[in-house]
Amino acid sequence: MKKRAAPDGNALRTQRTVERVLAGSLALFNAEGEANVTTGMIAAALDMSPGNLYYHFRNKEQIVEALFRRFEARMDADPVPTVDAARAVEDLWLSLHLALEAIWEYRFLFRNLDDLLSRNRRLREVFNRIVDRKLAAFTSLCESLASAGAMRATPDEIRALGRNVLVVATYWLNFQSIRRRREDLSSEDLGLGAYQVLSLVAPYLRDDARAHLDALGRQYIE
Amino acid sequence: MKKRAAPDGNALRTQRTVERVLAGSLALFNAEGEANVTTGMIAAALDMSPGNLYYHFRNKEQIVEALFRRFEARMDADPVPTVDAARAVEDLWLSLHLALEAIWEYRFLFRNLDDLLSRNRRLREVFNRIVDRKLAAFTSLCESLASAGAMRATPDEIRALGRNVLVVATYWLNFQSIRRRREDLSSEDLGLGAYQVLSLVAPYLRDDARAHLDALGRQYIE
Numbered sequence: 001m002k003k004r005a006a007p008d009g010n011a012l013r014t015q016r017t018v019e020r021v022l023a024g025s026l027a028l029f030n031a032e033g034e035a036n037v038t039t040g041m042i043a044a045a046l047d048m049s050p051g052n053l054y055y056h057f058r059n060k061e062q063i064v065e066a067l068f069r070r071f072e073a074r075m076d077a078d079p080v081p082t083v084d085a086a087r088a089v090e091d092l093w094l095s096l097h098l099a100l101e102a103i104w105e106y107r108f109l110f111r112n113l114d115d116l117l118s119r120n121r122r123l124r125e126v127f128n129r130i131v132d133r134k135l136a137a138f139t140s141l142c143e144s145l146a147s148a149g150a151m152r153a154t155p156d157e158i159r160a161l162g163r164n165v166l167v168v169a170t171y172w173l174n175f176q177s178i179r180r181r182r183e184d185l186s187s188e189d190l191g192l193g194a195y196q197v198l199s200l201v202a203p204y205l206r207d208d209a210r211a212h213l214d215a216l217g218r219q220y221i222e
Numbered sequence: 223m224k225k226r227a228a229p230d231g232n233a234l235r236t237q238r239t240v241e242r243v244l245a246g247s248l249a250l251f252n253a254e255g256e257a258n259v260t261t262g263m264i265a266a267a268l269d270m271s272p273g274n275l276y277y278h279f280r281n282k283e284q285i286v287e288a289l290f291r292r293f294e295a296r297m298d299a300d301p302v303p304t305v306d307a308a309r310a311v312e313d314l315w316l317s318l319h320l321a322l323e324a325i326w327e328y329r330f331l332f333r334n335l336d337d338l339l340s341r342n343r344r345l346r347e348v349f350n351r352i353v354d355r356k357l358a359a360f361t362s363l364c365e366s367l368a369s370a371g372a373m374r375a376t377p378d379e380i381r382a383l384g385r386n387v388l389v390v391a392t393y394w395l396n397f398q399s400i401r402r403r404r405e406d407l408s409s410e411d412l413g414l415g416a417y418q419v420l421s422l423v424a425p426y427l428r429d430d431a432r433a434h435l436d437a438l439g440r441q442y443i444e
Contacts, residue, residue, distance in 0.1 A: 114333060117400050127400060160421040163397075167418070168386055171393035175385075178339050178349060196389070199382040203425035 018056055020046055022070070025063045029108035034064060034116075061120065068123050071109060074102035075130050085148035089209050092141050093216045096197055099134070099169060104190045107173055131166055138162045142204075150209035161200060168197050191220035240278055242268055244292070247285045251330035256286060256338075283342065290345050293331060296324035297352050307372035311431050314363050315438045318419055321356070321391060326412045329395055353388055360384045364426075372431035383422060390419050413442035 024046045028037045039060050043053040057063045077098060103110060117124040142158045145151035153161065172193035177185055198217035205213055246268045250259045261282050265275040279285050299320060325332060339346040364380045367373035375383065394415035399407055420439035427435055 111336060112334070114396055114399065115337075124400060131401070157421065157425075160418055164386070164390055164418055164422060167393055167397045168389050170397065171389055174336055175389050175392065177336065178346060179353070196382055196386055199379065200386060200422070203379075 014056070017048075017052070018066075021048075021053060021056055021063065022066060026067055026106070026108070029064075029067075030106075033111055034060075034108050035112065039063075064116070065120070065123065067106060068109060068126055071102060071106040072126055072130055074105070075099060076133070085145060085150035085209050086212065088141055088144045088148065088150065089205070089212045089216070092138075092145075092201065093198065093213070095137065095141070096165075096169070097194060100190050100194050100197075103169065103173065104187060107185075110170065110173055111177075113170070134166060135162045138165060145205070145209065150206055151204050152206055153204040157204065161204065164200050165197055168200060169193065172196060195220040236278070239270075239274070240288075243270075243275060243278055243285065244288060248289055248328070248330070251286075251289075252328075255333055256282075256330050257334065261285075286338070287342070287345065289328060290331060290348055293324060293328040294348055294352055296327070297321060298355070307367060307370035307431050308434065310363055310366045310370065310372065311427070311434045311438070314360075314367075314423065315420065315435070317359065317363070318387075318391070319416060322412050322416050322419075325391065325395065326409060329407075332392065332395055333399075335392070356388060357384045360387060367427070367431065372428055373426050374428055375426040379426065383426065386422050387419055390422060391415065394418060417442040 021042065025037070025042050028042060028045055037060070039053055039057070040050060042060075042063070043050045046053075057066070109116065113127075117127055139158055139162055142151055142153065142161070146153060146158075173185065173189060176189040176192070180189070195217050198213055198220075202210055202213050202217065243264065247259070247264050250264060250267060259282070261275055261279070262272060264282075264285070265272045268275075279288070331338065335349075339349055361380055361384055364373055364375065364383070368375060368380075395407065395411060398411040398414070402411070417439050420435055420442075424432055424435050424439065
């Protein structure tokens with residue numbers, strides 16, 4: 001292995017500042033809604049001069065884009081497909097659980113997703129890339145389950161199911177925030193979201209695989 | 223029956239103006255997005271003086287509220303529950319089809335639903351009333367299907383299914399507008415939405431009822 005040069009003090013400080021800005025902005029965006037947060041508010045919350053913030057990020061959109069790319073990286077961690085049915089059910093659950101955790105952590109992105117993605121074409125491309133990859137990963141998981149005899153679904157049904165999984169996962173928090181009040185949203189709502197998404201897949205599973213998925217789903221609401 | 227007094231000329235003119243304003247506003251809101259339309263633009267599009275518009279609607283929010291109430295009335299037309307399985311499948315399809323047509327006609331409401339309902343508590347109440355009624359109507363349809371032996375689903379499964387139906391119907395156009403570009407949305411996207419929602423219900427149906435629903439769903443994509 002090649003030894004990497006040790007970063008100098010300035011590079012380390014810069015990296016630490018960038019991390020602080022992103023963490024602070026994420027917390028503010030999630031709490032107040034991105035549209036209601038200015039770079040001035042971010043600098044004030046971090047006890048940082050506006051000039052120092054500007055040195056790292058020219059405007060709020062750059063911060064939003066950096067956070068969106070971190071969200072993308074979080075969404076990319078998918079398990080390797082397997083042929084074992086019990087493992088495939090666990091993979092499906094794990095992949096969904098991790099995706100919903102990432103959505104929860106970056107929930108401000110989903111609050112005004114349409115506005116955000118119609119004003120910023122680059123972010124729309126990133127979002128569609130995430131959806132494409134998730135649909136492909138979901139399809140290959142379903143194919144594993146089908147070839148192990150644990151799922152009964154036609155290719156058309158798997159395609160429609162994948163789209164429904166993506167729609168419910170993407171918009172569940174929005175729906176819940178209308179049904180309750182946004183301020184009251186908690187990680188419990190996220191758990192109910194996982195239960196809802198698993199319930200989309202359950203009727204296509206057979207016997208043991210279905211019992212296994214049902215048990216994983218019930219954990220979220222008991 | 224009591225005979226109603228014939229409306230005088232003024233009342234008729236007022237009613238006609240109100241209808242013109244609502245129809246014109248709906249067209250503009252759908253085309254441009256409600257946030258990008260001012261009362262000045264509405265008056266100009268209708269070749270009406272701002273003062274005349276103001277006489278009928280004090281501000282844009284009053285127009286939005288009036289349109290939301292018309293949407294609510296459209297969503298209220300649900301078929302009476304039946305015990306016949308074939309009829310119940312048709313009722314389910316018809317109810318969904320009418321609901322999606324209304325969503326398409328008033329699609330501006332769904333473009334920034336979260337913003338709209340968080341800035342206007344009355345509209346959030348209306349929306350939740352619609353969702354409550356739709357969930358109740360859907361549940362009683364499913365119960366008809368189950369007692370006719372055409373559906374196999376537990377009460378928990380029916381509840382989860384109803385929520386998923388509502389989420390997919392509500393957010394399908396948003397999802398499609400991100401997958402494509404908003405400008406390109408057409409009533410074909412709505413048809414695909416109907417197909418997606420019917421595919422949520424299909425796996426719970428048995429034999430003839432499932433074949434019937436599958437045939438109704440395929441109409442939308444062929």
